[in-house]
Every structure is written in C-alpha cells, then in structure tokens.
Amino acid sequence: MNVRILTERELRHLVPLDLAAIDAAERAFRALGEGRAIQPPVLALEIAPRNAEVDIKTAYIDGIPQLAIKASSGFFDNPARGLPSLSGFMAVLSAETGRVEAVLLDNGYLTDLRTAAAGALAARTLARTDARSAGVLGTGLQARLQIEALKRVRPLEKVLVWGRRADAAQAYAAEMTQCLGIPVETRDSAAAVVREADIVVTTTPSREPIVQADWLHAGQHVTAMGSDAPYKNEIAPAALARATRIVCDRIAQSLTLGELRPAIAAGCLSSPPPTVELGAILCGNATGRTSDRDITLCDLTGTGAQDTAIAAHALALANAAGLGQEIDA
Amino acid sequence: MNVRILTERELRHLVPLDLAAIDAAERAFRALGEGRAIQPPVLALEIAPRNAEVDIKTAYIDGIPQLAIKASSGFFDNPARGLPSLSGFMAVLSAETGRVEAVLLDNGYLTDLRTAAAGALAARTLARTDARSAGVLGTGLQARLQIEALKRVRPLEKVLVWGRRADAAQAYAAEMTQCLGIPVETRDSAAAVVREADIVVTTTPSREPIVQADWLHAGQHVTAMGSDAPYKNEIAPAALARATRIVCDRIAQSLTLGELRPAIAAGCLSSPPPTVELGAILCGNATGRTSDRDITLCDLTGTGAQDTAIAAHALALANAAGLGQEIDA
Numbered sequence: 001m002n003v004r005i006l007t008e009r010e011l012r013h014l015v016p017l018d019l020a021a022i023d024a025a026e027r028a029f030r031a032l033g034e035g036r037a038i039q040p041p042v043l044a045l046e047i048a049p050r051n052a053e054v055d056i057k058t059a060y061i062d063g064i065p066q067l068a069i070k071a072s073s074g075f076f077d078n079p080a081r082g083l084p085s086l087s088g089f090m091a092v093l094s095a096e097t098g099r100v101e102a103v104l105l106d107n108g109y110l111t112d113l114r115t116a117a118a119g120a121l122a123a124r125t126l127a128r129t130d131a132r133s134a135g136v137l138g139t140g141l142q143a144r145l146q147i148e149a150l151k152r153v154r155p156l157e158k159v160l161v162w163g164r165r166a167d168a169a170q171a172y173a174a175e176m177t178q179c180l181g182i183p184v185e186t187r188d189s190a191a192a193v194v195r196e197a198d199i200v201v202t203t204t205p206s207r208e209p210i211v212q213a214d215w216l217h218a219g220q221h222v223t224a225m226g227s228d229a230p231y232k233n234e235i236a237p238a239a240l241a242r243a244t245r246i247v248c249d250r251i252a253q254s255l256t257l258g259e260l261r262p263a264i265a266a267g268c269l270s271s272p273p274p275t276v277e278l279g280a281i282l283c284g285n286a287t288g289r290t291s292d293r294d295i296t297l298c299d300l301t302g303t304g305a306q307d308t309a310i311a312a313h314a315l316a317l318a319n320a321a322g323l324g325q326e327i328d329a
Numbered sequence: 330m331n332v333r334i335l336t337e338r339e340l341r342h343l344v345p346l347d348l349a350a351i352d353a354a355e356r357a358f359r360a361l362g363e364g365r366a367i368q369p370p371v372l373a374l375e376i377a378p379r380n381a382e383v384d385i386k387t388a389y390i391d392g393i394p395q396l397a398i399k400a401s402s403g404f405f406d407n408p409a410r411g412l413p414s415l416s417g418f419m420a421v422l423s424a425e426t427g428r429v430e431a432v433l434l435d436n437g438y439l440t441d442l443r444t445a446a447a448g449a450l451a452a453r454t455l456a457r458t459d460a461r462s463a464g465v466l467g468t469g470l471q472a473r474l475q476i477e478a479l480k481r482v483r484p485l486e487k488v489l490v491w492g493r494r495a496d497a498a499q500a501y502a503a504e505m506t507q508c509l510g511i512p513v514e515t516r517d518s519a520a521a522v523v524r525e526a527d528i529v530v531t532t533t534p535s536r537e538p539i540v541q542a543d544w545l546h547a548g549q550h551v552t553a554m555g556s557d558a559p560y561k562n563e564i565a566p567a568a569l570a571r572a573t574r575i576v577c578d579r580i581a582q583s584l585t586l587g588e589l590r591p592a593i594a595a596g597c598l599s600s601p602p603p604t605v606e607l608g609a610i611l612c613g614n615a616t617g618r619t620s621d622r623d624i625t626l627c628d629l630t631g632t633g634a635q636d637t638a639i640a641a642h643a644l645a646l647a648n649a650a651g652l653g654q655e656i657d658a
Binding site for chain 1: 330332334336337367369370371372373374375376377378379381383385387388389391396398400402403404407410412416418420422424425426427428429432434436654656657658
C-alpha cells in the first residue's frame with residue numbers, strides 16, 4: 001500500500017491561497033450544515049511544564065474520499081531556540097478503508113491556509129457585496145493571510161491595520177501594500193480601524209476584549225478568528241449583543257473556545273444564544289445578512305471538517321501533479 | 330528538519346515483542362503512577378455510515394523525549410475487500426519543540442505490540458511468580474501475542490485455549506504449540522479454561538460477560554484486555570466483585586470503556602469502585618497481590634502513555650540502526 005509523503009515546500013507550491021482553497025472551506029461548511037459531517041470534539045493536550053499545547057482535530061465528511069487527522073502544536077518556548085512556536089501535520093486516511101493514503105508534513109501551513117480561507121468564506125457569505133475597505137486587528141501571519149484571502153472575494157480598495165506594536169503595524173502596512181497592490185494604512189487605535197472599515201477581521205490572541213459595541217456601524221461585517229481557547233476574547237460582550245446576526249463556524253466550539261463564552265457569561269447573550277452556523281446559511285437552512293444595514297459577526301474557532309476538506313484538496317492536487325514521495329508501507 | 334519515515338516491515342524487524350517492549354510499557358505505567366504523564370481523554374470518531382471508527386490517543390511523559398499521536402482505525406467492511414479491518418499509524422513529535430521527528434506507518438503493529446506488552450506487565454506485577462499455566466479466551470491476534478508476551482515473564486508449562494469457533498481454537502493450539510514450544514490445548518468451554526489456569530487472559534470483543542464468579546479460584550490472576558468500548562464486557566459483575574484486588578490501566582477509562590462500567594451498573598461494585606491503577610502499584614503507592622491466595626484482576630483499555638512509550642522505544646531503535654527513510658521537511 002503506497003503512502004504519499006508531502007513536505008511543506010511541496011505543499012506551499014501545490015496549494016495556494018486561492019478561490020479553490022476557499023471553495024474547499026465551503027465544502028466543509030456545507031457538509032456541516034447538511035449534517036454530512038461527523039466531527040468529534042477537539043482533543044487538547046496541554047503540556048504546562050513545556051509551555052506547550054497540541055490540538056488534534058478530525059472529521060469525516062460524506063462525499064469526500066479521505067479524512068484528515070490534524071495536529072497543531074504550539075510550543076511557546078521555541079522562539080528562544082530559533083524555531084517557530086507553531087507547527088503541525090496532517091495524516092490523510094481513506095474514508096473507505098481507513099488506510100493511510102498520505103502524510104502532509106506541512107508544519108502547520110495547511111492550517112494557516114484553511115483558517116484564512118474560512119475567513120474569506122465568512123465574508124463571501126455575510127459581508128455586503130460592495131464592501132470596499134477592510135480593517136485588521138493584529139499584525140501576525142493570519143492578519144496577512146486573512147486580508148489576502150478576503151481580497152479574492154470582495155472588491156477591496158483600502159486596508160487599515162492596528163496592532164499593539166506600532167512598528168509591527170508599520171511593517172505590515174509597507175509589506176501588504178506591496179503584496180496586495182492597494183493602499184494599506186495604519187491607524188492609531190483599534191477603534192479608528194473598526195469605525196472606518198466595511199469589513200473587520202480580528203486576528204489577535206487577546207484575553208481582554210478589544211472591539212467595543214459603539215465602534216460598530218450599520219452594514220458592517222466582522223470576522224473574529226483570534227479566539228480558539230477558553231481564556232481568549234477579542235469582542236466585547238455588548239458588541240456581540242449589538243450584532244444583527246451572530247454566526248459561528250461551530251456553535252458547540254464557540255460556546256467553549258470562542259466569543260459566545262464571555263458574552264453569555266457577561267449576561268449580554270441569552271443561553272442558548274441567538275446564533276446560527278455558517279454551514280446552515282450556506283445550505284439555506286438559516287438566513288445571514290438580510291439588509292445592507294445589518295451588522296453581521298462571524299466567530300471562527302477552526303473545525304476538523306476544514307482540515308479534512310483542505311487535506312483532500314491538497315492530496316488531489318498532489319496526485320494530479322505526481323508530487324511527493326511514495327513510500328511502500 | 331528531517332523526518333524519519335518507518336514502514337510496518339521495518340518496525341516489525343526493529344521492534345520485537347521482547348522484554349524491552351514490556352519495559353517500555355512499564356515506563357508508561359510508572360509515569361502515570363508518579364503523575365509524570367499528561368494524558369487527555371481518547372478522541373473517538375465513530376463513522377456509522379462506513380461501519381468504522383478511528384480512535385486517537387496521545388500522552389506527554391516527563392522523561393521521554395518524544396510524544397506520540399496514535400490513530401487506530403477499525404473499518405469493519407474491509408474484510409469483504411480483502412483488507413484487514415484494523416490499521417493505524419503513529420506520529421512522533423519532539424516533546425521539546427513539537428516538531429515531527431518521525432512517522433511510523435505501522436498499520437497498527439505497534440498498538441498490537443504495546444497491548445500485549447501491557448498484558449505481560451500486568452501479570453509480571455500481579456500474578457504469582459510460580460504461575461505455570463495460562464488460559465486464553467479468544468483465538469485472534471491478541472490471543473497469540475498476549476501469551477507470547479506472558480511467557481517472557483512467567484515460567485509457563487502449559488496453555489489452554491477456548492474460542493467461540495472450535496476450529497479456530499484447534500488452529501490456535503496447533504500453531505501456538507509450535508511457536509511457544511510448550512503444550513497448547515483446547516478446552517470445550519470458557520469455564521474449563523478459567524477453572525484450570527493459573528493466569529487467564531481474556532481477548533474477546535464480547536458484549537455479554539463470559540467469565541463467571543464461581544469459575545475463579547484462589548491464587549489466580551486475570552487480565553481482561555478485550556473491552557475498550559462502552560458496549561463491551563467480558564467479565565461478569567459478580568466475578569469482578571469476587572476479585573481480592575481490581576487493578577486498571579486507567580480508572581477513568583475503565584469506568585467508561587472497560588469492565589468497571591457494567592459491574593457498577595449491576596450494583597456489584599460501589600461507585601467509586603475499590604480499584605487502583607497499575608502504575609500506582611508499580612511505583613509503590615498502592616498494593617497489588619498480598620498473598621498467594623489473592624485473586625487479582627487487571628482491566629486494560631489501552632492508554633496513550635503506552636503509545637508514547639513504545640513510539641519512543643521504536644524511534645530509538647530506528648535511530649541506532651539507521652533504519653527508515655529521512656525526508657527533508
């Protein structure tokens with residue numbers, strides 16, 4: 001039985017952040033919405049003595065010939081060793097026989113990609129089609145990838161950025177102006193970014209809410225993708241309550257790892273909260289934006305279904321290109 | 330960063346079912362006993378439409394330089410396709426940096442091995458040192474491996490076997506007489522095996538209890554390794570209650586997946602039940618057998634700590650032998 005091994009270099013070459021990657025995310029969310037996905041809770045290994053954590057996600061999707069087992073690792077003492085904190089891999093199993101078909105030694109690249117693709121999908125589903133400006137909070141890798149993906153689904157003419165460190169925001173603006181071919185400008189405060197932008201993407205690991213209710217304005221869309229742990233929180237409870245429509249990638253995860261948790265705890269949202277899943281909107285079982293004045297907010301925590309969809313997409317591209325090393329296992 | 334890829338063939342050659350494998354199991358259980366292991370609950374992906382399941386286990390062990398992420402798959406329609414039902418793989422991450430060090434494409438071999446090694450460890454810890462006869466219920470792969478491993482820790486002179494299918498038991502007896510070099514005889518009933526044997530190992534996927542209380546006798550040791558799911562049960566509740574000492578690999582798992590569950594449900598054991606973990610005995614925090622007349626019973630459900638220990642053991646052997654293929658990832 002041959003197993004295909006693909007490296008990060010090969011995967012970066014094979015699987016760009018393009019519409020096909022966003023469509024792969026859409027397949028994952030449609031499957032969740034149509035009840036065609038079986039997705040168990042995340043397995044979290046927290047290694048306090050190493051200042052580290054490993055999260056494992058998986059999902060079976062009826063209609064996709066493989067399933068992924070994806071591990072994401074964060075070893076936060078790595079930078080002192082000259083290594084990136086985050087890494088990971090995906091194993092790709094046949095959904096028919098369970099045999100390992102491929103191992104994607106991506107060091108986390110496909111997770112970064114599918115996370116950005118889900119952000120673009122959220123905007124494609126929920127943001128006004130005439131949204132012209134995007135604002136991003138945070139200046140890290142996802143701040144870059146989210147806006148790169150967003151530009152593929154909305155006619156952006158300007159990007160605004162705020163980060164805790166002004167020099168990082170300056171560097172982001174210079175670099176992304178080059179990369180995107182449109183003006184990318186810094187703002188002095190998160191408030192200024194959120195007040196001005198048609199679409200806001202929050203990409204920080206903040207433990208205290210940043211986005212406040214009175215910064216939001218009619219017609220806006222917000223994607224909150226930073227919180228993925230029970231101690232993180234980017235959006236103030238009152239800001240969630242102000243949204244016309246709150247959407248989650250997975251309600252069960254948002255209740256424990258995402259923005260629903262602090263909003264319910266603060267009493268700003270009822271329990272169960274008034275929210276729907278992105279997949280339900282995509283397959284017509286729930287409404288998203290209903291007017292140009294709605295404020296939509298989408299909380300993304302990351303799902304195993306996305307991992308299975310991007311892994312199958314990557315493997316199809318690798319098989320077509322004949323890339324990767326075959327091991328007779 | 331190089332990643333070592335090892336195939337099933339290489340791993341079978343490198344990692345035999347020997348005392349070193351049993352010692353690796355002991356390292357895992359000592360770590361659990363000493364609180365040096367961090368072991369989250371099993372992630373179970375049940376794929377009813379495919380008649381399949383995938384279980385994912387992992388554990389960090391202070392003192393072992395790697396951690397394993399282990400997937401075991403059971404795709405029960407595979408035999409109709411000419412493929413084995415069970416398969417799996419292990420990914421081996423550096424416990425210091427989280428980077429993938431190796432992928433063990435073992436198709437489940439190391440899981441089989443570490444499961445048998447844990448059975449032998451249970452007997453080494455709990456059975457009378459003068460135990461001369463072993464009885465096995467079931468005739469599958471673990472029925473073979475458990476007895477093979479057991480023979481390395483106790484001076485067996487005879488093995489008795491019972492299985493639901495008489496022809497399978499006959500085949501087992503013939504094959505294992507050759508393999509072990511001691512007489513292996515069939516018996517007509519599970520009762521006859523249990524009544525006669527000094528050590529009993531139960532290896533069936535039974536959903537109804539097989540071993541009854543009045544079959545047990547003073548001085549006996551029983552290892553129950555078949556049950557690893559909420560619907561399985563090999564040992565009658567009253568038989569558990571009759572044991573002088575009940576030992577588990579992991580109490581939390583035995584309560585949900587193992588033999589404690591039906592015994593408590595039947596009211597034959599109190600809740601919490603009078604039981605200790607194998608690791609607590611190994612590190613001197615609990616007593617096991619206290620006399621030659623005690624009846625000891627050990628329930629094994631399979632732990633991520635065992636996977637980490639056997640994966641690190643396998644990788645050390647592979648590194649020493651220079652076996653496996655290096656991929657520059």
